[in-house]
Amino acid sequence: xxxxxxxxxxxxxxxxxxxxxxxxxxxxxxxxxxxxxxxxxxxxxxxxxxxxxxxxxxxxxxxxxxxxxxxxxxxxxxxxxxxxxxxxxxxxxxxxxxxxxxxxxxxxxxxxxxxxxxxxxxxxxxxxxxxxxxxxxxxxxxxxxxxxxxxxxxxxxxxxxxxxxxxxxxxxxxxxxxxxxxxxxxxxxxxxxxxxxxxxxxxxxxxxxxxxxxxxxxxxxxxxxxxxxxxxxxxxxxxxxxxxxxxxxxxxxxxxxxxxxxxxxxxxxxxxxxxxxxxxxxxxxxxxxxxxxxxxxxxx
Amino acid sequence: xxxxxxxxxxxxxxxxxxxxxxxxxxxxxxxxxxxxxxxxxxxxxxxxxxxxxxxxxxxxxxxxxxxxxxxxxxxxxxxxxxxxxxxxxxxxxxxxxxxxxxxxxxxxxxxxxxxxxxxxxxxxxxxxxxxxxxxxxxxxxxxxxxxxxxxxxxxxxxxxxxxxxxxxxxxxxxxxxxxxxxxxxxxxxxx
Numbered sequence: 001x002x003x004x005x006x007x008x009x010x011x012x013x014x015x016x017x018x019x020x021x022x023x024x025x026x027x028x029x030x031x032x033x034x035x036x037x038x039x040x041x042x043x044x045x046x047x048x049x050x051x052x053x054x055x056x057x058x059x060x061x062x063x064x065x066x067x068x069x070x071x072x073x074x075x076x077x078x079x080x081x082x083x084x085x086x087x088x089x090x091x092x093x094x095x096x097x098x099x100x101x102x103x104x105x106x107x108x109x110x111x112x113x114x115x116x117x118x119x120x121x122x123x124x125x126x127x128x129x130x131x132x133x134x135x136x137x138x139x140x141x142x143x144x145x146x147x148x149x150x151x152x153x154x155x156x157x158x159x160x161x162x163x164x165x166x167x168x169x170x171x172x173x174x175x176x177x178x179x180x181x182x183x184x185x186x187x188x189x190x191x192x193x194x195x196x197x198x199x200x201x202x203x204x205x206x207x208x209x210x211x212x213x214x215x216x217x218x219x220x221x222x223x224x225x226x227x228x229x230x231x232x233x234x235x236x237x238x239x240x241x242x243x244x245x246x247x248x249x250x251x252x253x254x255x256x257x258x259x260x261x262x263x264x265x266x267x268x269x270x271x272x273x274x275x276x277x278x279x280x281x282x283x284x285x286x287x288x289x290x291x292x293x294x295x296x297x298x299x300x
Numbered sequence: 301x302x303x304x305x306x307x308x309x310x311x312x313x314x315x316x317x318x319x320x321x322x323x324x325x326x327x328x329x330x331x332x333x334x335x336x337x338x339x340x341x342x343x344x345x346x347x348x349x350x351x352x353x354x355x356x357x358x359x360x361x362x363x364x365x366x367x368x369x370x371x372x373x374x375x376x377x378x379x380x381x382x383x384x385x386x387x388x389x390x391x392x393x394x395x396x397x398x399x400x401x402x403x404x405x406x407x408x409x410x411x412x413x414x415x416x417x418x419x420x421x422x423x424x425x426x427x428x429x430x431x432x433x434x435x436x437x438x439x440x441x442x443x444x445x446x447x448x449x450x451x452x453x454x455x456x457x458x459x460x461x462x463x464x465x466x467x468x469x470x471x472x473x474x475x476x477x478x479x480x481x482x483x484x485x486x487x488x489x490x491x
Contacts, residue, residue: 010453012433012434012435012437013435015441015442015453016435016437016441019441019444019450022450023448026450038451039454040454041455041457042456043461044428049424049434049470050405051384051408051409051417052412052417052421052425053468053469053470054406056468059464059468060428060461096331106464109463109464110464155388155389156388159387159389159391159392160391160392160401161388161392169392194350195351195385195389197350199384199386200351202418202420203383203418204355207354207355211351211354211385276448
């Protein structure tokens with residue numbers, strides 16, 4: 001396996017409606033000398049259909065893993081749901097020969113075979129373990145001093161804990177450390193590790209919006225200037241729905257929701273236009289004007 | 301026991317004929333649910349559940365209890381099952397090491413096998429078969445990638461997915477069965 005070459009797995013939500021995450025992630029990864037290779041073919045990781053068919057989820061995930069194995073490369077995902085699913089299926093099939101045979105029996109129909117040689121990491125784990133905080137710090141030319149933000153890890157980056165090796169689900173540190181590396185302050189708030197509500201959208205929107213509203217109100221309480229996410233679904237939940245939440249609960253938040261790579265990119269001196277800031281629904285101009293005034297032109 | 305899952309909020313006695321005494325043993329055989337009977341109803345799952353906090357009737361502890369008692373039919377036709385956000389907080393915090401989230405997922409899988417599931421999943425399954433993704437990514441989005449400086453999405457062959465999933469029980473159901481109405485399902489609320 002090539003240490004600096006990774007297969008980028010996009011999943012469904014990012015190409016569907018969160019291209020700002022993909023654009024900004026590709027920009028910062030290039031600055032960090034990470035070479036991304038496109039998946040030659042991929043399908044849904046399987047997670048969304050796990051509630052209705054565990055077997056379908058296993059086959060979909062194993063197919064993606066088998067395609068990555070053919071490339072002899074490890075997988076990097078931007079979506080925590082994709083990462084935890086590919087990790088889980090990899091672990092299950094590696095430990096259970098009967099299951100592995102069963103899944104391979106299915107994959108044979110597409111002349112594919114799962115061997116179990118590829119590992120998967122989400123961007124957060126990748127930045128911590130493969131790039132390293134020290135290297136990230138060397139790329140910061142415009143520290144975001146005086147910017148106070150809140151973090152939202154989301155569920156699948158931290159839970160279930162038996163699949164998480166790089167952080168503590170009850171007291172996560174990785175995202176906080178990565179935020180602090182940009183020079184910004186990461187504020188603590190109530191219910192920090194709680195779900196955003198996105199999985200309930202389409203099943204019971206009222207509950208989904210209440211969950212997001214609950215979190216946004218805690219974030220507002222600590223006067224965070226922005227919320228930093230690392231998951232396309234959490235981002236949709238807060239950014240796309242913020243106006244709807246404000247209307248439903250008669251509240252005003254106006255909290256911009258940034259993908260972590262957008263925050264990092266600003267600190268690296270990349271121009272906001274190159275980081276797809278204009279695609280955010282909640283206006284983030286206050287932040288881009290304040291923190292991207294100097295040092296951006298030369299680095300576009 | 302009362303019936304918190306009753307959609308009309310009506311309580312009535314449970315008949316012995318409604319109970320499937322083997323249900324709990326069937327569940328215990330499923331990989332991940334070996335500890336299922338260790339649940340002693342402490343309620344950690346429900347008190348830590350972010351959805352239960354805002355739902356009047358989604359209670360993971362109650363669903364586990366009902367399954368232990370053999371109320372299979374009521375568990376599998378309940379619309380509240382589908383509110384689980386799969387955040388795994390219950391699984392991580394259960395003092396008896398019961399994988400509560402796995403139990404809910406198994407209930408949902410069994411319900412789906414019998415044709416009970418929210419429309420959302422039928423739509424996503426259909427999209428998957430047609431496009432390899434659970435969403436139909438609009439053509440404008442795919443074209444816009446070029447102007448955004450993004451590489452094109454790979455050309456997938458949807459027939460591969462069809463071939464792989466042809467014999468899966470769930471997909472056979474999607475194509476053959478008419479949707480079953482979930483207990484208490486409010487079409488307006490679930491939109």
